Amino acid sequence: MSRDTTDAADRRTLLKLTGGAGLVALSGCLSTTDDDGDGSDGSDGSDGSDGDDGGDGMDGDDGSDGGDSTEAFQIGMVDSQTGSLSAFGERNQRGVDLALSRVNEVGIDGRELDIVVEDSESENQGGIAAAQKLVNQDGVPFLIGAVGSGVSLAIYESVVEGTDVVQLSQNSTGLNLTEFPGLLRMSPSGRSQSLALSNIIADDGYDEVAVTYVNNDYGQSLTDAFVDAYDGEVVYNTPHDQDQQSYSGVISEMNGSGADAWLFVTYQAEFATMVNEVFSSGYDAQFYGADSVSGDNVLENTPEGSIDGMNIVVPSAPVEEENYQSFASDFEAEYDRQPTSWAAYAYDCVINAALAIQAADEFAGAALQDTVRRVSGPEGETVTSFAAASEILADGGGPDDVDYQGVSGPIDFNEDGDPVGFLQVLEVQDHEYEGIDFVEG
Incomplete structure (x- = not known):
């Protein structure tokens, strides 16, 4: 994938999001690919109903309920x-x-x-x-x-x-x-993700971008926020459905748009299919992605090197x-x-x-x-x-x-039910995710 990387990291400005707590500088990498998981669902408890409102009648200051006080x-x-x-x-x-x-x-x-x-x-x-x-x-x-x-x-x-x-x-x-x-x-x-992505793409020197997003509330809302924040021209902006066998039409249209920067707001399985079709078609573009495109499933199901250089913005923790x-x-x-x-x-x-x-x-x-x-x-x-x-x-x-x-x-929920958040910028290097920057909340 092509990319002008000259001083890109130095030119990025960390964004100040809503909230108060800061985040110290990056000295390690927060993994986003911990799973070869077995789908364990944790404790399943019992299945008895506690009543229409879910209450068990805890009615004392000491938490006693007048029944079996040892019940979970x-x-x-x-x-x-x-x-x-x-x-x-x-x-x-x-x-x-x-x-x-x-x-x-x-x-x-x-x-x-x-x-x-x-x-x-x-x-x-x-x-x-x-x-x-x-x-x-x-x-x-x-x-x-x-x-x-x-x-x-x-x-x-x-x-x-x-x-x-x-x-x-x-x-x-x-x-x-x-x-x-x-x-x-x-x-x-995801508003903070959209703002971060718009700044990163602009700072990397791209004034045109092609965007495809999964056709649901998540994809539509993040993409709309990106379009509002991006100072360049969005030359392609088209949704796609989940669980399709092929996205060759979408990929062909993105390539035909003339944009050198492509942004993917989709899920791992869909993105992996797209990457394979880009690779087999010989197309060349700089990839960017929202959090939902990163994961072991992508790395395991795409050719080595096929997404190297891609930047992804993901929710993070204060590591x-x-x-x-x-x-x-x-x-x-x-x-x-x-x-x-x-x-x-x-x-x-x-x-x-x-x-x-x-x-x-x-x-x-x-x-x-x-x-x-x-x-x-x-x-x-x-x-x-x-x-x-x-x-x-x-x-x-x-x-x-x-x-x-x-x-x-x-976890200071605001009046809208949203917490303070942190974001990390990942780059794919040698077909692995590496943390290269933080966005601070």
Whole structure:
């Protein structure tokens, strides 16, 4: 692929996003390819219903419920265990399992946390069916989900909206979610990705770009934000559908546009197909991508060197912070691989849920709605582990006395349900992803 790399890194200006915490300079690389995963879905808990609102009648300040006080608290998770987003789902589960072990080592008022995991199949309807089962049959008051912005939004609009159930997405970056403040997410909005990509492409000297994006809310919203931010000319801007056998028409049109820079806002399987068709056709362009095009599935299913020099902007974690390093060390000891930012987001979803449960007056959606934002808000004492936060609550502290700082960064949800976020710029070198820069939030 052709590229004018002269002083490109020096000419980049780190963007200041919303939020307060800074990020120290890059001295290591955050892996985005930890998985040869087995699709483990973590703890599946029990499947008994706790009632229409998910409550178990916790009605005392000490968390007692008048029934079996040793029964585990049960929440739900919709994840992508199959389908085009399954690579992201696999990454989530190791983070979930590690977080569960940390929570259950301490306990929540003497009880464990269980998570019932259902597969969205990486599709809106599959996500809706999974959420309906968890909310309506299992009666969970807290729902982690989902992977894919369109899936998360479909769940919220079809199942969660109008109820007291808390929904916290582990892996959704679509811009449209900001319009639904009742839908929380742990990963940052893709608006920052779009702005970073527009600056990187311009700084690399390209005044024309061809863009193709997956035809859903995620692809459309990130692309629209990119077009708004990019100072050059977007000479090709066309969606494509998922799960196609060939994208030769799209690739041919991008090549015919005359642009030397090509931006891909799609998923791993679709992108790998496109790369193979570019390679076999002998086309030459500088590639750029949003977070969803990076992963082992791409590297394993494309020719060596076929995407070398590609730049990708991905959500990141503050890898120099002590709590992240401790998380990464534990993760590598447990799984013999580095964590991804996606695993860090999933880990923090579980910790946040557990703290919200411990801080609530009862195990019911309305009570959790009140505590889920507050246990990681900036007013309380800064803590970086479930054990430390749980101790404050056990000693009589309330949700505003705790400021849990996640392994993925600060979790100060704004009024739109979005957190502070960090981004990393990856470059493909020798058919591997290498971190070359950070965008600071």
